[in-house]
Amino acid sequence: MRNSAKVAMVAALEREVSPLVKRWNKVEREHDGRRFKFFESGQVVVVCGGIGAEAARRATEAVFALYQPKLMLSVGFAGALDRTLKVGDIFAPSRVVDARDGSRTEMATGRGVLVSAAAVVGVEQKAKLAESYGAQAVDMEAAAVARGAQARGVGFMAVKAISDESDFHMPAMDRFIDEKGQFKTGRFVIFSVLRPWIWPQVVQLGRNGARASRALCAALDRYIQEPEKSEVSGPELHPITKVVN
Secondary structure (H helix, E strand, O other): OOOOOOEEEEEOOHHHHHHHHOOOEEEEEEEOOEEEEEEEEOOEEEEEOOOOHHHHHHHHHHHHHHHOOOEEEEEEEEEEOOOOOOOOOEEOOOEEEEOOOOOEEEEOOOOOEEEEOOOOOOHHHHHHHHHHHOOOEEEOOHHHHHHHHHHOOOEEEEEEEEEEOOOOOOOOOHHHEOOOOOEOHHHHHHHHHOOHHHHHHHHHHHHHHHHHHHHHHHHHHHHHHOOOOOOOOOHHHOOEEEEEO
């Protein structure tokens, strides 16, 4: 049996959206031999597909096949490339750039540029991305969701909360992301415990994530309740304009 949804939101990890979906209906459904966790509320569905472009691509395909949404949103955390962006700020770009091939998605609304990188980036890489693409923020998933939405002729938006500022030194994270895009928290905890010099960064990262999650979910909840009045604009007015390779 196929459900339907007006709006589908693709996040990487459940912790990014947990304040929003904690009272929603949670279901597990299968697509293409994989099981996905969906959170349903009215005409909105959220899927947490994992970290990275491939995980986001799979989640986008699954949510479209199972729910047939009219609008796809890439939601979650982003790192600031612009020093004026602070933890908890909401960033809804007008352009998403895929750093892997330089392709870009232009939206009818929003402001600024979000670049999707292939890996977790540090301070030096952030500076290079800002210079190369004129971008204000970086994530890992939005370009893949945008490409999937464009292929199916549905609208797309990206709504991100800043979780690390431009000068934040990120601990080594990539080694703890598995092939399914899931973050291995237990392994990271063991790694951190044995390296006390990174404890301040780890503590700050946790605080930043909690703050970003609250801000993101508050913005998304306002949008769901009153899309025409929200700063995160309504679905019918904001389709993909074009994807340029």
